[in-house]
Amino acid sequence: MSNRMGMLVTGAFDWTDVEFDLSNVNFVTDRDAGERWLSAPRPVCPGRFSDGNEVYVVTRYDAVRSLFTDRRVSNHPPEGVHLDSMRRRGVPEELLKYFDSTIMTMVPEDHRRVRSLIDRAFSARRVRTLRPRIERLVDDLLDQMDATGEVDLVAEYAHPISTTIICELLGVDDEYRDRWLRWTEAFTTFVRPDPVMLPPALRGMVDTVIRLIGARRAQPGDDLISDLVKASDETEKLDEVELVALVLVLVQAGLDTVRHSISLSLFHLLVHPDQLELVRSQPENTVQAVRELMRYAGPIKMALPRFAVEPIEVDGVTIPEGGQIQLVVGAANNDPQRFTDPRTLDVTRVDNPQLSFAAGDHFCPGASLATAETEIALNKLFARFPGVRLTGDPDEVGPRFLKAVAHLPVRLV
Template sequence: MSDRMGMMVTRAFDWTDVEFDLSDVNFVTDREAGERWLGAPRPVCPGRFSDGNDVYVVTRYEAVRSLFADSRVSNHPPEGVHLDSMRKRGVPEELLKYFDSTIMTMVPEDHRRVRSLIDRAFSVRRVRTLRPRIESLADDLLDRMDPAGEADLVADYAHPISTTVICELLGVDDEHRDRWLKWTEAFTTFVRPDPVLLPPALRGMVDTVVKLIRARRVEPGDDLISDLARISDETGKLDEVELVALVLVLVQAGLDTVRHSISLSFYNLLTHPDQLELVRTQPEHTVRAVRELMRYAGPIKMALPRFAAEPIEVDGVTIPKDGQIQLVVGAANNDPERFADPRTLDVTRSDNPQLSFAAGDHYCPGAALATAETEIALNKLFARFPGVRLVADPEEVGPRFLRAVSRLPVRLA
């Protein structure tokens, strides 16, 4: 913003009156708060992260897209900041090393080194080879449903698809899979985790991954954990802590995010019958529909925190060096300056450069796989049960601001 003389005016924030408070459970779960933030994004405003730290909240599409690609913005926190945040969240001291320097918070050179080891596993070509397995899995799950009865599309469909696909890709044994959901839910929360549930969940996650890596070293399989363990041993491109941390991130992201992506897609189509009919009758266009569903109300509302490596000016606000930045992807995806009629779900929308998978060097490596799983899940269900309908109050089961749907009861015919 400029004054009448054309000089830039820098706005200062009153940090005692934040507009975006992730430390407040009511803000996190309030649907009206979410609609305000998604439907009327502010350029930059003062906020508070879940650990109580001040954060510069950025919501406009162009600013969010630009900062994703800005070399002055780093995913790597200033010294000690991330460790302090993890301690505040209740991560046990002996496990901090596995959660402090993950692929999502590494310095750029380390991020590129580790990212190069997994890109091939999630490439578009690899996803094509996985499609028959995903389709077969969806068919098997649908076979188990009573055509004349009811089902829960989260527990009976979205969760088993996301869990099975990522666990088979990585090489997580069947016996460990059911535990991951509870472990992940105890950790991936925007409010302070339960101090009773979190430590055993994290210990279970780490112990399981360590045992899996040890087992794959003895008896390698055709899976990503075996490949990463071999690379670690033969080339030294991954140390042991990085290897464990990488597997933890991949399991969490592949299970939790995809499960919510599929569930939210079903919820929003079931509550928009005209859009559901378009997807059901035009399955060849489901990929476009998935992009719109991700834009409209995908599971990723916010990116991981970023930090200013040097002072950065955004819409007249100077973010100081080491200032924490929160990019609100959900608001950017609903910015009326970028998307026509953004609060309308339109599965035929063609101009749709949504930012749900981030952008730049940290673009989600699993984007193609997540899209394929969601697309196949939708097409398979609607082809098998074209009359599927929600049998619960949409307000009761619907998502809150930063919470996805936990159940989705439907009648199949």
């Protein structure tokens, strides 16, 4: 039979009966279905992505890690595949160019060219210089909280931390910040986006970035957008479409992923009081705890789709040239063949090469910053309010498989 890319599928799967169907909203939100995925039933499974494409779902740790760095696997889709996927998801035709060739889907030589421009902005040294600003922001947010009433740690804590830091780093003006959350939520969904909400959200994002680039070109500042504009104008390392696409990716990832990292970490510590006590009593080990929280319940359950540039055999299954590959980071991070007792949260775990930030050339450039923001958020909250407790039913508040914590109601004292 032929797949949706017009190539012959030689794998041994019956694509009429996929095991993991991300185009089905029930699968995406069902906790039991998510647990079945995390149990890694076999190394490679048939699946369907949210845009309807058939995919080879890879779940075991060794295979996922290997494919992250395998040169026979590319983030760059075969000609036309990504454009067709974007159209099916409802991206307006005039905006396709900004979402088709981003840093996450470029050919390797273009990826290296663009990646070199942002690595310094997210270096360990740069993160160290940002720590005092993150600490002041977190202190200010804690000062503003009503210690006598109920507090939503997502809206009043995780969201303003992630939004403020990434927007200040990039140079996104205050007037635009509150809009990004609505736009991002309309776009970053694992099922088909709302056809009414998506086009205006994408237009708002693109128009805002174009406006910001114009403002920084006219009056440069001490921010990443200004640096990228300079690189684009003086060194020609970026064309204008690449520049817009890169800023879009950086804002979206820095805002959405970090917000979920903080809120998920808070939730799982609040429902594991023994682990919370270890974090509270040993703040010097919180970075190690954050790594374990990312392994146990990080927000990135799946990597972006990859594509085989030549046939690849994975545990006896041949993925054909052009075959779409879905690496399931959440399953790899919970693989019992790699982690002892993986479904137990253990913030003292030392042997922890988790893959939440990917590996290889596409290792997340913002990993150090995300870790620092989460570490500071945890340490300062639990030091200021050691008696903080969840007020909602954990089963109701807690995340579904591919959905983060929307609200985190707590009492601080």
